Amino acid sequence: MAQIKLQNVQKFFGAVQVLRDINLEIADGEFVVMLGQSGCGKTTTLRAIAGLETVSSGTITIDGREVQDLKAADRDIAFVFQSFSLYPHMTVYENIAFPLRAVRIPQSDRDKEVKEVAKVLGIERLLSKRPSALSGGDMQRVAIGRALVRRPKALLMDEPIGALDAKLREQMRAEIKRLHIARNSTSVYVTHDQVEAMSLADRIVVMHDGVLQQVDSPEQVYLHPANLFVAQFVGSPVMNITDVSVEGAGTDALLRIGKSEGFRVPSAVVSHLNGAPAKLGIRPEAIILSHNGGEGFVETETTNVEPLGSHDIVDIRIGDETLRARCESGFARGEGERMWVSLDHHRAHFFDAGNGQSLRKEI
């Protein structure tokens, strides 16, 4: 197990900068997920930690030792990729035992370690088989087993289950989590799948354009996104974002979206904005629809209904904007239906219209 620290890490490929001043501390035993769109630099960060990629500047330390100039083999870190890189001519047992043979661990200890890892991963029955006889999920279990068997300081995983079908991914996700709890190995995991990130991580590192946008628990990333990018990247359907003007003083203020009639909210909700241009962020589940209206509700019309089984996503018009609301199945009959809408202002987010940073009320 290990503590990993990146300080002021920069990486250029030719003239193109793909990592911009990365600062990140990963605690011993922590499960950190790097989340971002394709090309944002998450794989490069992981490869830099592993020693498969050099950094242009900055330092990487593992347990206090600077490693940025060490070869991958000298960092005591294991890596699992999306593609199953098993040796086809070896059995599962031999594949898992391989890293132990390479460092000349005696046969009896090797046998004990291989069997223990196989037990944790539930692949004991496969030990005598060759990779060609395995399913995709089992191949990836073996790849993880091989990475874990020599008890590396840290386990780095790059979209390890990205190539599996949806059902198997769900199952493997649970297994990786269970494995992490059992072994408590420091783990860094790369994915572009926010559900995977939310379900696995102790902390999520949201990355965009080579810059860390937010490093926080899944709950914090969802409830308090640091900026517009994070707000729209995490959560499905995405958070509604609209320009908003704030009017009025006294006890109530009016949040007006476009030329809409506006939502009356307590002034305290918006007092910290000080009249600066802001964007409103509101998740679909924080939009309240009603057939009858009432105080705080504004009249609207549905423009689309997406039935998803457990709930529906209903599009409504406010001013010139379309907002997406989450409501119970069958609540809206179809498009063109008259409705009333209100916002749960406790769950409203505001962002600086210029730089996109969250304008969070200081508590």
Ligand SMILES: Nc1ncnc2c1ncn2[C@@H]1O[C@H](COP(=O)(O)OP(=O)(O)OP(=O)(O)O)[C@@H](O)[C@H]1O
């Ligand atoms: N060896 C290389 N030479 C030149 N450019 C590279 C190299 N490796 C990566 N890049 C570029 O660096 C940027 C970051 O790539 P990286 O693989 O880290 O992103 P990523 O977020 O992991 O994306 P993906 O999920 O697609 O792997 C991309 O623009 C990519 O094209």
